[in-house]
Amino acid sequence: MAAKHLIWFRHDLRVTDNKALSSACADPQANVIALYTATPEQWKQHDVSVRQIAFIHQNLVELQHSLAELGIPLICHTVDNFVDAAKWVLNYAKEQQADALFFNRQYEWNEKKRDEWLIEHASPMHVHTFDDALLLPPGAVTNQKGEMYQVYTPFRRAFLTQLTVTDYRSLRAPAQRSKPLEIKTILPLFPHEDQNIAQSFPAGEQAALKQLRQFCAKKVTDYQHDRDFPSINGTSQLSPYLAIGVLSPRQCINRLQAENPQFLDYPDSGAFTWLNELIWREFYTHLLVAFPRLCRHQPFIHWTQYIHWNDSPTDFEAWKIGQTGYPIVDAAMRQLNTTGWMHNRLRMIVASFLVKDLLIDWREGEKYFMTQLIDGSLAANNGGWQWSASTGVDASPWFRIFNPTTQGKKFDAQGTFIRYWLPELNGVPDKYIHTPHEWAEENNIAIDYPKPIVDHKQARLNTLDAFEAGKRNSLKYDK
Numbered sequence: 001m002a003a004k005h006l007i008w009f010r011h012d013l014r015v016t017d018n019k020a021l022s023s024a025c026a027d028p029q030a031n032v033i034a035l036y037t038a039t040p041e042q043w044k045q046h047d048v049s050v051r052q053i054a055f056i057h058q059n060l061v062e063l064q065h066s067l068a069e070l071g072i073p074l075i076c077h078t079v080d081n082f083v084d085a086a087k088w089v090l091n092y093a094k095e096q097q098a099d100a101l102f103f104n105r106q107y108e109w110n111e112k113k114r115d116e117w118l119i120e121h122a123s124p125m126h127v128h129t130f131d132d133a134l135l136l137p138p139g140a141v142t143n144q145k146g147e148m149y150q151v152y153t154p155f156r157r158a159f160l161t162q163l164t165v166t167d168y169r170s171l172r173a174p175a176q177r178s179k180p181l182e183i184k185t186i187l188p189l190f191p192h193e194d195q196n197i198a199q200s201f202p203a204g205e206q207a208a209l210k211q212l213r214q215f216c217a218k219k220v221t222d223y224q225h226d227r228d229f230p231s232i233n234g235t236s237q238l239s240p241y242l243a244i245g246v247l248s249p250r251q252c253i254n255r256l257q258a259e260n261p262q263f264l265d266y267p268d269s270g271a272f273t274w275l276n277e278l279i280w281r282e283f284y285t286h287l288l289v290a291f292p293r294l295c296r297h298q299p300f301i302h303w304t305q306y307i308h309w310n311d312s313p314t315d316f317e318a319w320k321i322g323q324t325g326y327p328i329v330d331a332a333m334r335q336l337n338t339t340g341w342m343h344n345r346l347r348m349i350v351a352s353f354l355v356k357d358l359l360i361d362w363r364e365g366e367k368y369f370m371t372q373l374i375d376g377s378l379a380a381n382n383g384g385w386q387w388s389a390s391t392g393v394d395a396s397p398w399f400r401i402f403n404p405t406t407q408g409k410k411f412d413a414q415g416t417f418i419r420y421w422l423p424e425l426n427g428v429p430d431k432y433i434h435t436p437h438e439w440a441e442e443n444n445i446a447i448d449y450p451k452p453i454v455d456h457k458q459a460r461l462n463t464l465d466a467f468e469a470g471k472r473n474s475l476k477y478d479k
Helices: 019-024 041-045 049-071 082-096 108-121 152-163 205-218 219-226 238-245 249-259 271-291 293-297 303-306 313-321 326-340 344-357 362-372 380-389 402-411 416-421 438-443 457-475
Strands: 005-007 031-038 076-080 098-103 126-130
Touching: 005 019, 005 082, 019 098, 019 126, 031 082, 049 076, 049 205, 049 238, 076 082, 076 205, 076 457, 082 108, 108 126, 108 293, 152 271, 205 219, 205 238, 219 271, 249 271, 271 293, 271 380, 271 416, 293 380, 303 457, 313 326, 313 344, 313 362, 326 344, 326 362, 326 402, 326 416, 344 362, 344 380, 344 402, 362 380
Parallel strands: 005 031, 005 098, 031 076, 098 126
Antiparallel strands: none
8 A cells, every 4th residue: 555645835835956845755656745734823923924925825826736747736724823733734644544744844933843743743653854944954053162153254154164065956856646636726725815926026936946047147246246236136036935935045056056166266256145145044044943032032132132212103103104204214115015025235224224213122123024025034034133233143233323324325326226216306316315305405495205203313322322221221130
């Protein structure tokens, strides 16, 4: 009698280079069934954006078709949360009398607890788990004491050393197991709010691989320069696919190496610079496992919890909707609100502005980003916010505060990006695009754009005082 194997998909929505799927299909005689559990209530608790949920659905539909071509059915079931998901998978496995369950590991706290519970209760069924979402699994890169690095540069050095002795070749898609299956489902696979995001991020692994190939063949050459300028289409824009596993990091580095065989020897190259971004992604995920408190809204640097934040809902709302009076900040926020994606340089600028100009708790910004981002990822989003807020590992020094006007002049000198998202400033000359009210007052012209909600120079002093007070308070309360 043929064995029955279940493959449980989560954030690994692809048939190519999928370790769990390949292993589930290793026995050519096994009957393979694919599962997916949608968890709307859990997603809501985790602030997953409606855009990302819609993107998951679009890619799940593509996955269903890819699996059907291989002769593998996809069963999608909706439950409230992760606990119910694990229970349903076990119940389904018992109904099917499955011999084995295969899945790729997830590293966030709730996800790990869900999987630990399932493994504990799975007997007599065998459970096979795999490190698939990263180039190197958490715990593989440690310092001489066997501990996780807390500074990025030595982590990267050790990471690259380890990577060179690791087999990171991509796996082929499994062979077809039977004649293609007919898909009869016309209803949504799970309830979701439909979003028109196909133009920016077409669904499916073929679309993701096409974008990866084009980036590595054309844009990566100038990436080290172009990536900082939001008016230039110079980034990969692959983060939404990586976030839900339509693309693997192994596919990224293999394609990068195919186009740039010697790139590891040239650390100033565009190809190496992009690899650096992939390693930052790994760094933040490794940290999440080594320091679980990062999953629980806690700062890495302990004393920063004593900072007294500004809880002004008016200031926060102005930041959210792009009405702060600082053009580069407002243009960036309108890009986020409209598309669900934001250029990485701008993520740093708007995060610094929220925390160090408005003195609003970084966790408010982290949460808002997750509710909007199509590429939302707990590790990357938390890591980025804690870096900008100077509360995290290897963070920007707390006394380093971006001047939003200077940042705008540096990275959008002619205001090309600003004018695209702030059409009300189209008539403002380049010289004044970052200080439009200065031009308006000099020429006695009224513009439909708010004046700056905060004076940067004074805000900087206030922030320095608040951080210094937080440090003093920690000495007082932590005795």
